[in-house]
Amino acid sequence: MLATLVDEAGTIVARQGQDIEDHSPEVVIKTIGDAVDAVLAGSKDKTVSGIGIGSPGNVDMATGTIRYSPNFGWHDVPLGGRLRDRYKMPVFVANDARCATLGEFTHGTGNGTANFVLLTLGTGIGGGIVAAGTLLLGSLGGAGEIGHHQIRATDGFICNCGKTGCFEAQASGTGLIRHAIAVAPSFPRSALVSGKPEKLGSKAIRRAAEAGDPHGLAAWNRYIDDLSRGLANIIAFVNPELIALGGGVSSAGDFMLSALRPRVDELTTMVPRGMTKIVVAALGNDAGAIGAATMARRGALTTAG
Numbered sequence: 188m189l190a191t192l193v194d195e196a197g198t199i200v201a202r203q204g205q206d207i208e209d210h211s212p213e214v215v216i217k218t219i220g221d222a223v224d225a226v227l228a229g230s231k232d233k234t235v236s237g238i239g240i241g242s243p244g245n246v247d248m249a250t251g252t253i254r255y256s257p258n259f260g261w262h263d264v265p266l267g268g269r270l271r272d273r274y275k276m277p278v279f280v281a282n283d284a285r286c287a288t289l290g291e292f293t294h295g296t297g298n299g300t301a302n303f304v305l306l307t308l309g310t311g312i313g314g315g316i317v318a319a320g321t322l323l324l325g326s327l328g329g330a331g332e333i334g335h336h337q338i339r340a341t342d343g344f345i346c347n348c349g350k351t352g353c354f355e356a357q358a359s360g361t362g363l364i365r366h367a368i369a370v371a372p373s374f375p376r377s378a379l380v381s382g383k384p385e386k387l388g389s390k391a392i393r394r395a396a397e398a399g400d401p402h403g404l405a406a407w408n409r410y411i412d413d414l415s416r417g418l419a420n421i422i423a424f425v426n427p428e429l430i431a432l433g434g435g436v437s438s439a440g441d442f443m444l445s446a447l448r449p450r451v452d453e454l455t456t457m458v459p460r461g462m463t464k465i466v467v468a469a470l471g472n473d474a475g476a477i478g479a480a481t482m483a484r485r486g487a488l489t490t491a492g
């Protein structure tokens with residue numbers, strides 16, 4: 188969990204990070220409160236207009252109640268209400284991936300782009316869609332759950348949501364590890380699998396691929412193919428000008444982009460090829476905090492531009 192103080196320009200001027208082991212609502216709300224206190228203590232000479240929170244799960248944005256958070260095992264936790272009682276200032280709560288999309292749109296790579304998609308390639312795939320300058324939320328705040336469209340419904344990995352071959356199952360950082368395990372029998376002398384399988388990390392696979400290791404490259408090529416399938420679908424669904432990739436896997440930078448762009452072009456059929464810019468996101472792990480602060484300053488997640 189990260190609490191930050193963000194100025195009007197979107198610059199983080201104070202930050203307080205805290206690991207949360209116990210996910211019970213009381214402990215999490217107290218930990219958030221303590222971290223907010225710590226950053227507010229450094230803001231005595233400033234006017235704080237409100238508090239914005241990005242949370243995993245489905246959020247009732249009108250009240251700030253977390254309807255459902257699978258990560259925390261929460262149902263109907265009134266996070267926004269509790270913090271409003273404590274701080275006597277406006278508190279806004281939204282899904283963390285939507286907040287990150289808003290942050291990257293207003294203060295990162297999406298700045299100046301009207302049709303924009305952010306994808307975060309981490310343990311899962313988080314995302315968000317901006318169309319005609321407005322962040323899409325959908326009727327229940329679920330728009331942008333790009334990770335759960337199926338790209339390999341018959342031969343894919345089982346997704347955490349229960350379906351087979353979701354984009355997230357195939358193309359998240361976890362997906363890269365699954366690809367490496369899937370092709371491992373063809374590489375019996377691979378250095379990547381000499382340790383315990385549970386120790387295998389996406390960073391090690393990416394590094395091995397960059398170094399030309401045959402096992403790493405085999406996994407990486409399968410990964411890039413699946414990532415490209417999802418991106419081509421997104422291009423067909425929403426025709427963005429720009430797709431920004433964040434999360435750990437995007438650290439591969441040009442090594443990833445140079446493989447990805449031509450494959451996405453091959454799979455792009457209904458709009459002109461080569462027109463969708465694909466780049467690495469600019470704000471990294473701070474995108475969510477900057478987006479949540481932007482939401483608090485605007486008084487809403489969805490205000491255009």
Ligand SMILES: [Zn+2]
Pocket residue numbers: 334335336346347348349350353355356
């Ligand atoms: Zn899924």
